[in-house]
Amino acid sequence: MNKFCLQCDDGTKLKLQTKNVTVEVRGESCVVPKVTGWHCPVCGDIEYTDKDSSDRVWEAIEALGEKAKARDAVLLAHARKRLKLTQKQAAELTGGGHNAFSRYERGEAVPMRAVVNLFKILDKHPELVKELV
Numbered sequence: 001m002n003k004f005c006l007q008c009d010d011g012t013k014l015k016l017q018t019k020n021v022t023v024e025v026r027g028e029s030c031v032v033p034k035v036t037g038w039h040c041p042v043c044g045d046i047e048y049t050d051k052d053s054s055d056r057v058w059e060a061i062e063a064l065g066e067k068a069k070a071r072d073a074v075l076l077a078h079a080r081k082r083l084k085l086t087q088k089q090a091a092e093l094t095g096g097g098h099n100a101f102s103r104y105e106r107g108e109a110v111p112m113r114a115v116v117n118l119f120k121i122l123d124k125h126p127e128l129v130k131e132l133v
């Protein structure tokens with residue numbers, strides 16, 4: 001039986017196999033062992049054949065999302081304090097509402113990558129904050 005990748009959508013054939021799959025979410029990654037399904041050798045998409053494999057991959061994705069959110073919360077709080085900005089001032093720089101930073105730092109909201117990247121740069125080059133206000 002031939003199955004074709006719906007993501008690639010160019011006739012790439014899927015392979016029915018059980019293999020370890022690396023899952024990546026916002027810079028955090030892990031390996032989910034022995035995932036059974038139709039695997040795309042090009043884009044890595046998987047058409048699952050059993051609920052156990054799809055459940056384990058989904059649980060890994062959720063856990064990585066939580067890990068990334070906690071990591072970003074610490075990074076943003078650390079950088080903001082080093083820059084001597086209040087949460088309100090930091091939110092004014094990045095948009096997203098006056099309490100956006102408080103929500104990021106408590107892990108209640110996921111910041112856009114651009115916000116995290118900006119504060120990574122400002123943490124290394126704090127003098128640049130003057131360019132923004």
Ligand SMILES: [Zn+2]
Pocket residue numbers: 005006007008009012040041042043044045
């Ligand atoms: Zn594919």
